[in-house]
Amino acid sequence: MKLTPLQIAEFYREGFLALEDVFTDSDLQPVIDEINEEIDRRAREMAASGSLSKSYEEEGFETRLTRITAETDRLYYSICSGQLDGPGVFSLLTNPKMVDIAESLVGPEIIASSVYRLRPKIPGFPHGVVPWHQDSGYFEPFCDKSLVLTAWIPLVDATPERGCLQVIPRAHTGEVVRHRVHSSLPYLEIPPEAIPEGDWLTVPVRKGGVLLLTNRTPHASIENITDVIRWSADLRYQNADLPTNFMTAGSRPFREPKETEPVACYPPEADFLVRSRKRPGDVVTDWQRFRDLRQRHIVHPVADRWGKWTDDNIKS
Numbered sequence: 001m002k003l004t005p006l007q008i009a010e011f012y013r014e015g016f017l018a019l020e021d022v023f024t025d026s027d028l029q030p031v032i033d034e035i036n037e038e039i040d041r042r043a044r045e046m047a048a049s050g051s052l053s054k055s056y057e058e059e060g061f062e063t064r065l066t067r068i069t070a071e072t073d074r075l076y077y078s079i080c081s082g083q084l085d086g087p088g089v090f091s092l093l094t095n096p097k098m099v100d101i102a103e104s105l106v107g108p109e110i111i112a113s114s115v116y117r118l119r120p121k122i123p124g125f126p127h128g129v130v131p132w133h134q135d136s137g138y139f140e141p142f143c144d145k146s147l148v149l150t151a152w153i154p155l156v157d158a159t160p161e162r163g164c165l166q167v168i169p170r171a172h173t174g175e176v177v178r179h180r181v182h183s184s185l186p187y188l189e190i191p192p193e194a195i196p197e198g199d200w201l202t203v204p205v206r207k208g209g210v211l212l213l214t215n216r217t218p219h220a221s222i223e224n225i226t227d228v229i230r231w232s233a234d235l236r237y238q239n240a241d242l243p244t245n246f247m248t249a250g251s252r253p254f255r256e257p258k259e260t261e262p263v264a265c266y267p268p269e270a271d272f273l274v275r276s277r278k279r280p281g282d283v284v285t286d287w288q289r290f291r292d293l294r295q296r297h298i299v300h301p302v303a304d305r306w307g308k309w310t311d312d313n314i315k316s
């Protein structure tokens with residue numbers, strides 16, 4: 001599904017674009033199944049070892065992790081931290097509809113990034129509420145002025161009550177503003193006085209839709225005041241001419257790093273090529289290779305642009 005010229009113009013003008021009815025249930029089911037299987041496997045293990053009172057099999061996708069997290073948050077954090085990398089996640093990252101949309105914005109040579117996250121926003125659990133930030137706050141400054149596309153995909157209807165996202169329209173064209181480490185959550189946040197001017201907008205997206213954001217679009221995610229989990233995935237795509245740490249099957253860098261450039265827009269996690277007309281043989285087409293790339297990846301830290309690695313700043 002290519003974007004129309006009007007949609008592309010709207011994305012660049014507003015800094016975001018919400019699309020409905022992009023994915024069918026069968027596009028999303030493999031990743032939902034993979035999450036359910038992981039929760040089931042881990043819950044049974046934890047119940048058997050006594051670290052969970054029971055495995056909560058009677059609960060479904062929208063409630064089971066809430067019950068488990070009321071006893072222990074270990075499973076919650078392992079899902080959020082991007083550890084799931086099976087065929088379900090890979091099928092979403094490489095879904096042709098998604099890659100077509102990405103192509104409309106970043107061009108035909110497309111790198112996807114391992115900076116994808118699966119987010120179970122559990123009612124009342126503070127970690128799900130993400131403060132105002134620009135994704136570039138987390139990336140290498142070198143990539144600030146280029147597009148690193150975020151595709152935010154709800155796996156259930158994301159309503160305002162369930163804690164959908166908020167954005168500040170037309171606030172994505174300036175510099176990346178100052179971020180700091182949040183006082184209690186493991187996130188960067190824009191301090192209130194540095195939040196770009198403009199009226200924020202709450203953007204509900206139904207299951208099947210996708211919210212596209214630029215890396216400089218200020219956005220936040222609000223509290224879930226319902227009794228069900230707001231599940232979502234956020235994926236990232238960039239043009240292959242930008243710095244990337246993708247390693248080809250011959251274990252050679254896809255793009256020779258230049259001294260004046262960072263090794264990738266987000267060096268801690270592995271990139272991989274999802275579409276290319278110039279080098280179709282290098283495209284990653286199976287999930288085992290995707291997992292392998294992630295597991296072999298040599299972690300390089302991202303530039304410490306906010307002084308966030310020092311204890312003093314973490315506490316400020």
Ligand SMILES: O=C(O)CCC(=O)C(=O)O
Nearest residue numbers: 119128130135221232234
């Ligand atoms: O899903 C959320 O609640 C937050 C997502 C987000 O901030 C992001 O994808 O950058």
